[in-house]
Amino acid sequence: MEYNGEITSKVRRGTMGEMRKVPLEQVEHYKVHGRTTKERNPLTLFWTGSGIEVNVSGTEIWVELYSDYDCFEPWISVLVNGEVISRQMVLKGMHKLCLFRNMNPDVIKNIQIFKEVQAMPDDEKHCLQVFSFELDGEFYKVPERKAKLEVIGDSITSGEGAIGATCEEDWISMWFSSQDNYATLLAKKLGADLRIISQSGWGVVSSWNNNPYGAIPPIYEEVCGPLKGERNEALGAHEKNDFKAWQPDVIVINLGTNDGGAFDQPEWQDERTGETFKERKNEDGTYYEEDLDRFEWAVRAFLRKLRRLNQNAYLLWVYGILDKPLLPTLQKAINTYQTECEDLKVSLLEIPKMTEEEIGARYHPGKKAHERMATILSEEIQNIL
Template sequence: MKTNEKLQTYALSDVSHLKVHGRTTGQRSPLTLFWTGSAIELNVKGSELWVEIESDYDMNEPWISILINGVPVSRQMLTAGRYWICVFRGMNETVVKNVRIVKDTQAMNGDPGCSLQIYAFKSDGVFLPVEEKPYKIEFIGDSITSGEGAIGAKEEEDWIPMWFSAIHNYTAMTAEALNAEYRVISQSGWGVLTSWDNNPNANIPDYYEQVCGLVTGDRNKALGAGDKHDFNSWQPDIVVVNLGSNDGGAFQTPEWKDPVTGKVYKQRLNEDGTYREEDLVSFEKAVSQFLTKLRKNNPEAHLVWAYGMLGFPMMPAIYRAVDAYTKQAGDMKVSVIQLPDTTEKTVGARSHPGELSHRMSADALAEYLKGILNY
């Protein structure tokens, strides 16, 4: 292999102008990227750049996308092991390149062996400061927010990491439109109260105050996934919650039995197909309690509940819950927006929103958030 004689190796801790996106621990040697859309960003003035990564998994391999000057230029599966990846070479050494290396796949609750770490860089250039953006947005959601099906043909049905995208995703698109820094907390199949299959343990609010508590296994524990998240380190201007799709789905799926306690859980329908009142109340209570938790940890943020990309059967319940919370807490910085539904024209892989659907929702959401930010 031809090597550039001028390449120098830099540990992450030696790169003072490195910007880290996404919730993680304070550990930088190596740096662990946990969530969808987590990334490292740097400005490089040089002709060549390499990054040293370590990837591991039992089933679901991580994927990354590389963006140069805001444009995706490569996307790849990370096979297991520790190795160097060339980010770019042969570029004009006098020009500054903005580089983002983005984790395309979600934190994998079902794969305790899944991890992605970054160790070092090699370059013949210098690293320069990354400009701070004026706003910060946190997105919380399920498979839609994880970008499941946002890439790939419509006929794809395999549940594999290949069909996840953090880039062709309303979160990245909305943040770009608002020139905002963003973070994502999301998990396919999960809800506010229950998952799509009625499992009450698979709810996002229970893990919100940890770095990435929904991942499992000893290795993730050792990496600090279960540590308490330091909210003071990054305070968003807006928190967007896109949850409810799986809670709605739970009314249509079979009951879930806890293998430990034997207790059965089910969101039930009435005989006429409408939602059972007491089960809707449980969902509304979960929404209201999550808003309380979000406000406690993000005292100044606007809280926006965004919903509707895969239908909106839970919208009346969401409105009632948000209204009840607002009255009880006297909190006026909370609102609801209905996002455009996915159609035959905008659907992607795995019957999920495709890139077109993400784009439409991002356009609607960005326009809405501009009003809140007095953009």
């Protein structure tokens, strides 16, 4: 995407000197969070929790962002020295946002900007990009953290309902959160850099409503496979991800909730082709063995793909915060994979179901549930590593 406009402002003078605009491609020190392309002019933020991090001196800094959408607007959180100081929607167009001002010019500040909202395949215009910074200080090196963590999941991992009142039912951008999300809380506990790959309603075999195209494994190798449309194609959403450039130490997979729910939903039909799909139950309420076998096979196939692309990562599958009807099948799949592939760096962790006190917006896990999940996962991963 190209921007031909120009944002003008008066030149201000701070303790450190004149404010200067620095295009991102000219910033010497910064860290990109989240899976994206190699393009930095501008930097496109695709996934939940994707963002940019800088260490800067000076009294004041602004960021220049571009946003677009049809229905689902992007939201961001701004962190200063590790604490959230701002959460806001980013309206359409090019905008300058002040990240801090009047701070001690001699102290280096850590600044992080994170996308709160997941990739939105049903809104082809949904877009958030970082173009430049304006500041009166200097950029300093952002050190690597001691570990790398990838978390793969559905609406739970997208932070849907992690923020907002329990009465909220609208499916809108405002009720997504990357910062009250168990994945982010876990990364902080582990001292790890984080990447999130997640889509609300998606599963291993199909989505919550039996759509077989709502499955994470087939799109995992792409930069941001769920996205549609010519602009997202041009932005590189369907490029092959560069796995060699970023290898996680641990991958948490939180999938299966929507696969289980699909057994109770009507048959899905493609309006264009007439294609149908359904996870089936017997008359006595038990699951079709054929469909359980398909889920088991898909789990094993996904584990093989993850291992091929992330050779040294520990693979931790977690399940149960909302419900766990497929737990026996999931355990069987993982046990079979371990035996077939002689891979001992994989395990299943059952998460106790959320309580009434932990329910958030849209009957999804709220902040308390995410905090509990992060604590359980942190203890498990620290024992593993």
